[in-house]
Amino acid sequence: MAKRIHTFRQGSAERPADALEALGSKGANLALLAALDLPVPPGFTITSGAWREASSTPNELPAGLRVDVGTAVKWLEDVTGRVFDGATRPLLLAVRTGARTPIPGLAETVLDVGLNDRTVETIAAELGDAGFAFRSYRRFLESFAGLVFGIDGAEFEDVFEAERLDGGWNGVEPGEAREWRRLVSRYHAFIEEVAGLPLPQSPIEQLLSVVEASFSSWRSPLARSFRTLHGIPENAGLSVTAHAMIFNERDMNSGTGRARSRDFATGRAALTGEFGFGGRSATETRFGEGGPIGELADFARAGAEPAFPADIQALAAHVARLEAHFGDAVEVDFMVGDSELFLLQSRVAKRSPAEAVRIAIGLVEDDLIDEDEAILRIDPTSLDQLLHPAIVNRDSLQVIGKGLPASPGAASGAIAFTTEDARRAAGEGRAVILVRNETHPEDIHGMHVSEGILTIRGGTTSHAAVVARGIGKPCVTGAGALRLDAARGLLTAGTLSLKAGDTITIDGSSGEVILGGAELERPSLAGELARLMDFADRARRMVVRTNAETPAEARAARAFGAEGIGLCRTEHMFFQGDRVPAMRRMILAPDEKGRREALAELLPFQRSDFVELFEIMAGLPVTIRLLDPPLHEFLPKGEAEIAEVASQFGIEERVLADRIAKLEEFNPMLGHRGCRLAISHPEIVEVQARAIFEAAIEAEKRSGAAVVPEIMVPLVGLKAELDFVKARVDEVAQLVMAERGQSLDYRVGTMIELPRAIVRADAIAEVADFFSFGTNDLTQTVFGISRDDAANFLSTYERKGIIARDPFQSVDVEGVGELIALGVEKARRTRPDIVLGVCGEQGGDPASIAFFEQTGLDYVSCSPFRVPVARIAAAQAAIRISRSLKGPGVKGRGRLAPAGE
Ligand code: PEP
Ligand code: MG
Numbered sequence: 001m002a003k004r005i006h007t008f009r010q011g012s013a014e015r016p017a018d019a020l021e022a023l024g025s026k027g028a029n030l031a032l033l034a035a036l037d038l039p040v041p042p043g044f045t046i047t048s049g050a051w052r053e054a055s056s057t058p059n060e061l062p063a064g065l066r067v068d069v070g071t072a073v074k075w076l077e078d079v080t081g082r083v084f085d086g087a088t089r090p091l092l093l094a095v096r097t098g099a100r101t102p103i104p105g106l107a108e109t110v111l112d113v114g115l116n117d118r119t120v121e122t123i124a125a126e127l128g129d130a131g132f133a134f135r136s137y138r139r140f141l142e143s144f145a146g147l148v149f150g151i152d153g154a155e156f157e158d159v160f161e162a163e164r165l166d167g168g169w170n171g172v173e174p175g176e177a178r179e180w181r182r183l184v185s186r187y188h189a190f191i192e193e194v195a196g197l198p199l200p201q202s203p204i205e206q207l208l209s210v211v212e213a214s215f216s217s218w219r220s221p222l223a224r225s226f227r228t229l230h231g232i233p234e235n236a237g238l239s240v241t242a243h244a245m246i247f248n249e250r251d252m253n254s255g256t257g258r259a260r261s262r263d264f265a266t267g268r269a270a271l272t273g274e275f276g277f278g279g280r281s282a283t284e285t286r287f288g289e290g291g292p293i294g295e296l297a298d299f300a301r302a303g304a305e306p307a308f309p310a311d312i313q314a315l316a317a318h319v320a321r322l323e324a325h326f327g328d329a330v331e332v333d334f335m336v337g338d339s340e341l342f343l344l345q346s347r348v349a350k351r352s353p354a355e356a357v358r359i360a361i362g363l364v365e366d367d368l369i370d371e372d373e374a375i376l377r378i379d380p381t382s383l384d385q386l387l388h389p390a391i392v393n394r395d396s397l398q399v400i401g402k403g404l405p406a407s408p409g410a411a412s413g414a415i416a417f418t419t420e421d422a423r424r425a426a427g428e429g430r431a432v433i434l435v436r437n438e439t440h441p442e443d444i445h446g447m448h449v450s451e452g453i454l455t456i457r458g459g460t461t462s463h464a465a466v467v468a469r470g471i472g473k474p475c476v477t478g479a480g481a482l483r484l485d486a487a488r489g490l491l492t493a494g495t496l497s498l499k500a501g502d503t504i505t506i507d508g509s510s511g512e513v514i515l516g517g518a519e520l521e522r523p524s525l526a527g528e529l530a531r532l533m534d535f536a537d538r539a540r541r542m543v544v545r546t547n548a549e550t551p552a553e554a555r556a557a558r559a560f561g562a563e564g565i566g567l568c569r570t571e572h573m574f575f576q577g578d579r580v581p582a583m584r585r586m587i588l589a590p591d592e593k594g595r596r597e598a599l600a601e602l603l604p605f606q607r608s609d610f611v612e613l614f615e616i617m618a619g620l621p622v623t624i625r626l627l628d629p630p631l632h633e634f635l636p637k638g639e640a641e642i643a644e645v646a647s648q649f650g651i652e653e654r655v656l657a658d659r660i661a662k663l664e665e666f667n668p669m670l671g672h673r674g675c676r677l678a679i680s681h682p683e684i685v686e687v688q689a690r691a692i693f694e695a696a697i698e699a700e701k702r703s704g705a706a707v708v709p710e711i712m713v714p715l716v717g718l719k720a721e722l723d724f725v726k727a728r729v730d731e732v733a734q735l736v737m738a739e740r741g742q743s744l745d746y747r748v749g750t751m752i753e754l755p756r757a758i759v760r761a762d763a764i765a766e767v768a769d770f771f772s773f774g775t776n777d778l779t780q781t782v783f784g785i786s787r788d789d790a791a792n793f794l795s796t797y798e799r800k801g802i803i804a805r806d807p808f809q810s811v812d813v814e815g816v817g818e819l820i821a822l823g824v825e826k827a828r829r830t831r832p833d834i835v836l837g838v839c840g841e842q843g844g845d846p847a848s849i850a851f852f853e854q855t856g857l858d859y860v861s862c863s864p865f866r867v868p869v870a871r872i873a874a875a876q877a878a879i880r881i882s883r884s885l886k887g888p889g890v891k892g893r894g895r896l897a898p899a900g901e
Contacts, residue, residue: 004050004068008034009042009079022047024098024239026345033343036325038318041342042079043093043243044072046211048100051237054215061212069208072242080244084203089126090119092245093207097214099238101230105222106238107147107214112140112245114203117184124177132250134180135173141187141199144206148213149195159190207242214240246337249279253309253339260349261323261330267358267528269323269366271316273331275308310341322346327369328377329359353382361528364535371535372879378532380846380873384408386529387560387865388474389520391507400493400504401513403454403479406465411452411474412505412517415498417489419446420637425501426450427575433504435491437484439464441788445633447473449575452506454513456484463791466806472865474508482513525560525868533561533868536875542852543859544870545621547839549573549609554616557864561871564621565613566772566861567712567839570688571629573609574602580634581648587631588649588659592683599687606688610695610709611702619705623772623839623861625751626688626725627677628714630668635660669786674715674751678725685725689732697740710747712772717756719763726767749835753777758819761826765834771827772861773820775840775848779807782816809841811848821855837861846873853877 027045082091124133257275331349388409413431416422426449468475545566546557586598665671753774842848844862
């Protein structure tokens with residue numbers, strides 16, 4: 001039988017190799033503190049192994065354990081110089097139940113085990129404080145009876161009340177020892193009446209009863225269901241720690257507090273925390289804010305407050321010592337009893353994303369960790385919260401409803417109740433909030449053009465929430481107090497009615513819906529966050545580009561550190577208001593001549609858009625994708641819109657409707673789109689290529705920075721497709737060079753988003769300067785799952801454990817990933833210097849980025865707000881790979897703490 005009980009005292013602790021498992025988190029932590037020679041109350045922990053032994057022994061605690069408990073108590077008596085049931089200095093224990101991870105439903109702590117009718121008098125006499133001694137005894141009786149006999153604490157209130165009336169004392173508790181004694185004997189009688197046996201007077205029996213009841217709490221319904229829910233094995237078991245009582249609630253020389261090793265507002269080393277004197281709440285006296293260790297806030301400074309009753313320099317030193325041990329900011333629970341300081345528990349401190357960044361920088365400055373370790377300490381996705389707009393001044397804002405914070409950030413805009421309205425208003429340059437009862441895949445375009453999304457129904461994993469997070473838009477879901485009457489176009493909040501076009505603000509970080517606009521602050525990469533980004537840039541190998549079409553997106557991405565544009569979806573440029581008619585004319589034209597006329601109208605728009613993007617990117621690579629989506633996406637929908645467009649074009653409604661019907665496809669995503677459009681209508685490529693080349697020359701002239709445009713062909717499956725389109729592009733390049741008398745450097749590459757393109761990657765690489773893996777379409781085509789319909793059932797797949805994560809958010813490493821790796825290998829075989837990147841949504845997902853690093857891609861491209869996330873994630877991936885090659889234990893001390901901490 002392994003050792004059942006492990007003892008600890010300042011300076012020494014019996015710590016098994018599996019401390020966390022055997023001693024539980026509390027026991028293991030106390031043992032660690034003791035081993036580090038920090039002041040802990042002496043005590044011992046009964047292991048989970050002993051619990052297992054007891055669980056298989058019916059009725060009562062195994063004899064061996066009873067003997068071992070007796071031995072441990074004897075040891076503790078020797079260490080403390082106190083004795084269980086002693087006529088002087090009686091030993092009292094605090095008994096705490098713990099497990100590897102905290103489990104609700106386990107036994108609560110029982111304090112003052114060892115108090116009985118005799119020892120209470122001894123303590124009262126020794127301290128000269130009967131009130132304190134009996135108050136403790138009363139609490140012990142109640143918690144013992146609650147745990148061991150299952151007597152509800154509320155029942156004692158009636159007993160207490162009855163005694164107050166009979167005893168004739170008026171205060172909140174008895175004033176004299178005599179009155180306390182009467183109360184205690186009434187408690188005894190009540191317990192015996194309800195439990196059928198008296199509360200044991202023998203301290204060792206008390207302790208054994210508490211241990212036995214604590215062991216049984218493993219089987220409480222709450223603990224059971226928690227274990228089922230969290231997959232905690234039934235035989236994991238609990239441990240019980242008993243340590244000498246600290247009289248922390250007695251007087252102004254005692255108290256309870258929590259101390260941290262850093263000031264979380266600055267990330268600097270400083271003792272901070274709070275302390276409550278003698279039983280008062282621990283928030284009453286804060287200390288140490290802002291001051292470095294050594295210049296601690298003076299407890300007396302607050303005027304009326306008494307001074308901190310223990311050695312605060314020692315506390316600061318202990319906390320700093322623990323921080324150095326963990327290599328991270330720590331939080332410590334401590335107690336002071338009669339001016340003596342004890343540490344009860346320590347942990348790596350919880351922190352908000354902003355605090356995490358400040359602390360990581362602070363730890364580097366203090367040389368506790370290195371830059372790489374600082375990067376690894378940050379959860380890249382948590383940066384999302386720091387990088388979205390926030391409301392600056394909330395004072396005068398009128399909150400009209402509250403829903404779930406589904407996607408972070410705040411946004412103001414005019415209400416639009418339909419995707420069509422949202423697109424129209426956005427096309428006119430207005431900021432829009434899309435308000436729906438719930439969203440569906442066809443709302444995606446409306447969501448894209450909106451500043452934010454509000455839904456009346458749905459949770460944080462509803463379609464709206466998932467899509468909004470994916471595209472980085474603020475979103476509030478489940479705002480049930482609001483009513484949306486879609487038919488009448490009314491949003492009501494109580495007596496207030498809002499219609500389309502009225503302005504609201506949503507805060508996707510708090511879930512609030514606010515009437516009217518609000519002042520918003522755009523985040524920036526300043527201060528510690530900027531420094532962390534510098535660290536990341538030094539550590540990463542992959543380049544981080546952005547997916548951007550508009551100047552605003554391109555500027556935002558540059559400010560977030562994007563190193564070029566990896567995907568400019570040109571079709572998005574045509575969705576804007578003044579361009580849609582020309583685009584429609586092009587699509588609806590019956591012949592090439594008509595298309596060329598419409599395209600001639602579009603050329604200047606495209607050219608000026610590209611000039612602007614090239615200028616913003618100032619010489620960084622810009623990848624422009626030729627027209628990709630099925631053309632029907634641009635056409636009017638519904639009778640009213642068709643009638644409107646027909647009259648605009650001066651044609652009959654019926655003729656327009658016929659033309660639209662002809663363009664309709666059963667399966668547009670697999671239909672006439674991508675390079676297939678370019679092959680059917682080469683004039684589209686010609687105009688787009690011309691716009692790109694002319695813009696490059698223009699931008700170069702204006703800024704002086706060399707522009708090397710990258711033209712990307714979408715949805716290639718056959719090498720011959722790329723040959724065909726590339727030939728058109730090259731022709732136009734020659735023409736423009738001849739016209740302008742200027743040479744042009746450019747690249748032509750392709751998206752890789754079809755399985756056939758992967759299989760033929762070696763052949764396709766013969767003509768492609770670069771590949772960009774389009775993991776949105778690639779996932780769609782590899783899985784055979786429509787990306788627009790996937791949300792309807794993939795969440796069920798996740799819930800039922802069929803897939804771990806939505807492959808449209810995080811790359812499916814085993815399937816899609818394996819194919820990407822094959823494509824990379826084949827491409828490099830043909831063309832070792834081919835540039836390889838990814839531009840699907842997964843390009844901004846940290847887990848996917850780790851995979852792309854392993855696969856050796858050259859860059860990832862993601863939405864602007866994701867760029868900092870990607871910079872950190874790419875750095876983490878590179879660091880992890882280099883550590884796995886070099887082995888652990890590089891510069892930083894990191895989290896190399898032994899088990900059980
Ligand atoms: C892709 O398919 O991954 C991609 C980036 O292109 P889109 O999302 O525009 O189809
Ligand atoms: Mg695609």
